[in-house]
Amino acid sequence: MLVYEAKLKGKIDQYGKLDEAIRAGLFVRNACIRLWMDRGAKSRNDLYKYCKTLADNPDFPWAKLLNSQARQASAERAWASISRFFENCKKKILGKKGFPKFKKNRPNHGSVEYKQTGFKLSEDRKYITFTDGFKAGCFRLWGTRNLHFYGLDKINRVRVVRRADGYYAQFLIDHERVESREPTGKTLGLDVGLSHFYTDSNAETVDNPRYLQKSERRIKSLQRRVSKKFIKPKEKGDKQSNNYKKAKQKLALKHLKVSRQRKDFVVKTARCVVQSADLVAYEDLKVRNMVKNHCLAKSISDASWTMFRSWVEYFGKVFGTATVAVPPHYTSQQCSNCGAIVKKSLSTRTHTCSCKTVLGRDHNAALNILKIGLNTVGHTGINVWGEDDLYLSNGNDTQVSRLNEPENSNCEIGILTPSG
Numbered sequence: 001m002l003v004y005e006a007k008l009k010g011k012i013d014q015y016g017k018l019d020e021a022i023r024a025g026l027f028v029r030n031a032c033i034r035l036w037m038d039r040g041a042k043s044r045n046d047l048y049k050y051c052k053t054l055a056d057n058p059d060f061p062w063a064k065l066l067n068s069q070a071r072q073a074s075a076e077r078a079w080a081s082i083s084r085f086f087e088n089c090k091k092k093i094l095g096k097k098g099f100p101k102f103k104k105n106r107p108n109h110g111s112v113e114y115k116q117t118g119f120k121l122s123e124d125r126k127y128i129t130f131t132d133g134f135k136a137g138c139f140r141l142w143g144t145r146n147l148h149f150y151g152l153d154k155i156n157r158v159r160v161v162r163r164a165d166g167y168y169a170q171f172l173i174d175h176e177r178v179e180s181r182e183p184t185g186k187t188l189g190l191d192v193g194l195s196h197f198y199t200d201s202n203a204e205t206v207d208n209p210r211y212l213q214k215s216e217r218r219i220k221s222l223q224r225r226v227s228k229k230f231i232k233p234k235e236k237g238d239k240q241s242n243n244y245k246k247a248k249q250k251l252a253l254k255h256l257k258v259s260r261q262r263k264d265f266v267v268k269t270a271r272c273v274v275q276s277a278d279l280v281a282y283e284d285l286k287v288r289n290m291v292k293n294h295c296l297a298k299s300i301s302d303a304s305w306t307m308f309r310s311w312v313e314y315f316g317k318v319f320g321t322a323t324v325a326v327p328p329h330y331t332s333q334q335c336s337n338c339g340a341i342v343k344k345s346l347s348t349r350t351h352t353c354s355c356k357t358v359l360g361r362d363h364n365a366a367l368n369i370l371k372i373g374l375n376t377v378g379h380t381g382i383n384v385w386g387e388d389d390l391y392l393s394n395g396n397d398t399q400v401s402r403l404n405e406p407e408n409s410n411c412e413i414g415i416l417t418p419s420g
């Protein structure tokens with residue numbers, strides 16, 4: 001599955017109509033969750049039927065205005081979060097199971113999905129017209145990628161995404177990408193950390209780029225500005241000042257920019273890693289396992305790592321490189337040479353064993369990860385491009401790529417759907 005993206009250029013009132021469509025999609029999703037909570041739905045089919053009921057209800061005129069397949073797509077999203085919850089319960093995951101939540105209509109967030117109907121592409125594929133009850137009309141598609149390469153029948157879905165800097169259309173295209181590559185005869189183990197983006201089993205390290213650190217500092221200061229301007233409402237209905245709204249918009253734009261920069265870095269690094277080896281092993285870190293904390297740097301590195309891993313697995317499929325996720329136990333404590341456990345605290349940066357092995361802490365871990373990876377059979381990377389995951393991505397739109405990448409960027413166009 002490929003995802004091409006283009007910015008939607010239209011008039012202000014047209015964007016207002018897209019807002020209404022997104023809101024209606026959200027309404028259907030939340031209504032489906034409510035039905036399920038009230039034990040009125042046992043399968044996805046029940047939710048599909050409920051879409052029809054919602055549309056026929058005169059109390060919810062907006063549900064009727066939304067394209068029928070878009071209603072279904074919203075119900076699918078609801079079902080995706082319900083079934084994910086069931087899966088987590090079945091697997092007996094410790095801690096929170098992810099009980100489905102109602103979603104709010106937030107500015108700069110949200111999306112609505114059309115399947116085969118409800119929109120029309122122009123002959124030259126430079127314009128898209130939304131034809132459902134909201135009558136958003138015709139938008140110019142602003143992007144550098146050419147949609148002509150794929151037939152209309154290959155476009156599975158069109159998703160309208162709302163971001164801080166505007167509205168985008170994503171085209172989900174049914175296409176398996178495979179590229180040939182000469183065998184390298186090399187294997188690679190990766191260890192992630194806070195000090196470096198990763199350390200590999202050849203003791204080479206890749207750092208987070210400097211511009212990202214700079215951007216993160218800027219985010220912190222913008223965040224402070226927003227909190228300073230926030231006025232605690234004395235009663236319900238009190239509005240925030242315009243200065244607060246301006247500061248908030250600035251922060252949102254910065255977040256968007258940083259997420260794009262980070263993605264650019266992650267995708268290029270992942271591509272590089274996958275092309276340089278025949279097997280890549282890394283720790284099977286689940287976001288769930290990572291301690292949730294208020295340290296910005298830590299949470300950012302966790303998020304980058306999850307994204308990086310998904311891209312490594314994607315490129316692994318494209319280039320035919322094996323990707324192995326190994327269980328993250330004792331990889332930093334064990335000696336990569338003799339297997340003895342050498343206890344060390346987080347601040348100990350070197351591994352010194354009685355067998356005369358002296359290695360960097362992360363290097364030792366990377367060697368262990370590679371070793372376990374080579375001994376693990378049949379535990380290859382998960383399919384991040386699976387159909388089901390695509391429905392789940394509505395909460396995290398900023399991690400989706402753009403169509404209008406800079407020309408010189410070797411960036412892959414695609415969609416990332418880290419779970420959770």
Ligand SMILES: [Zn+2]
Nearest residue numbers: 335338353355
């Ligand atoms: Zn040893």
